[in-house]
Amino acid sequence: GAGVSQSPSNKVTEKGKDVELRCDPISGHTALYWYRQSLGQGLEFLIYFQGNSAPDKSGLPSDRFSAERTGGSVSTLTIQRTQQEDSAVYLCASRLINYGYTFGSGTRLTVV
Amino acid sequence: DQQVKQNSPSLSVQEGRISILNCDYTNSMFDYFLWYKKYPAEGPTFLISISSIKDKNEDGRFTVFLNKSAKHLSLHIVPSQPGDSAVYFCAAGQGGSEKLVFGKGTKLTVNP
Numbered sequence: 001g002a003g004v005s006q007s008p009s010n011k012v013t014e015k016g017k018d019v020e021l022r023c024d025p026i027s028g029h030t031a032l033y034w035y036r037q038s039l040g041q042g043l044e045f046l047i048y049f050q051g052n053s054a055p056d057k058s059g060l061p062s063d064r065f066s067a068e069r070t071g072g073s074v075s076t077l078t079i080q081r082t083q084q085e086d087s088a089v090y091l092c093a094s095r096l097i098n099y100g101y102t103f104g105s106g107t108r109l110t111v112v
Numbered sequence: 113d114q115q116v117k118q119n120s121p122s123l124s125v126q127e128g129r130i131s132i133l134n135c136d137y138t139n140s141m142f143d144y145f146l147w148y149k150k151y152p153a154e155g156p157t158f159l160i161s162i163s164s165i166k167d168k169n170e171d172g173r174f175t176v177f178l179n180k181s182a183k184h185l186s187l188h189i190v191p192s193q194p195g196d197s198a199v200y201f202c203a204a205g206q207g208g209s210e211k212l213v214f215g216k217g218t219k220l221t222v223n224p
Contacts, residue, residue, distance in 0.1 A: 004155070031210060042116070043156070043201065043214035050210060059211075091155055100146060101212065103155030 002026075004104035006092050012110045013082055021077040021107045025094030032075050033101065034067055038088040046090075049075065082111045115139045116204050118215035126223055131189040133218050135202030138183065142204040146212065147176060147187045150199045159200070160187070192222045 005024040013019050025032050034046040045059035049069040060066070064083075069075040079086055089108050093101035117136045125131045135145075143164040148156035162169040162176045162185065169176050175188045189196055202215040 033211075035214070040216070042114075042118075042216040043203075043212075045211050045213070048210055056211070093155070100158040100161065101148075101156075103148075103157070105153065105155045 004092055004094050004102050006090075006104035006107050008107060009105060010108045010110075012112060015084060015111055016081055018078065018080045019082055019109065021079075021090050021092075021109070023075045023077070023092030023094075023104060025073065025075070025092070026102055027073075029094035029096055029102070030072070031095045032069055033093045033095075034075070034077050035091045035093065036088040037091065037106075038085075043091065046077070079109075082109075084111045087111045114215075115142075116202055116213045116215040118200075118202055118218050120218050121216070122219040122221070124221045124223065125192050127194055128191045131187075131192045131196065131220055131222065133187040133189075133200050133202075133220065135185050135187075135215055136183060137185075137204050139204070139206070139213075140183065141206045142213075143207050144205050145176070145178060145185050146203045146205070147174075148201040148203060148214075150201060150217070156201055189220075192220075194222045194224050196220060197222050 007022045030051050032049045035043040047067045048056040064080045067077045089106040091106045093103045095101045146161040147159040149159045150156040160174050178185045199217040199219045201217045203212040205212045
């Protein structure tokens, strides 16, 4: 596709449930990022994939968060045993090296 | 510890006037800076960037100024238009690191 696609656009889940968020990056973009924006906060880095290198997971807030990128393309962010503080907009971005990020529209996650 | 700070959560200006959005950073290792614009329910979109070897970069109505000694950058929009109303994020990066650090954003409202 022409842009970064994220699904679902909105997700409401009960506390304690697991959720999966999907990101389809722009074809050919080698780098993929997950950020999240909590209410009143900036964009918080979560994880970064670059080609076949080991991902940079330094931003994941707890071991309940994990992400994978299959075949160097689609990525899934998984949050296990969701908590209310996980409520945020989760943004995926992809880029070519030396170019800026292209963001998707995000997934708004609400944990009730 | 916020490395990129946007101290004004909101700004309101009249159409046709200049909008000035400010950003401060603490990490002297940052060597490139970007501004992103975000409309509701959309992902941030790249607006303009500047390398630390420059102190000004201009693109149409948008100009970014960088003052390295003060660790301060600003985005000037002139003339401001109602369509510029959005949240503006300042971001900073460091050569060799693929992660961007974002501020909390400033919501700009341009009144007709």
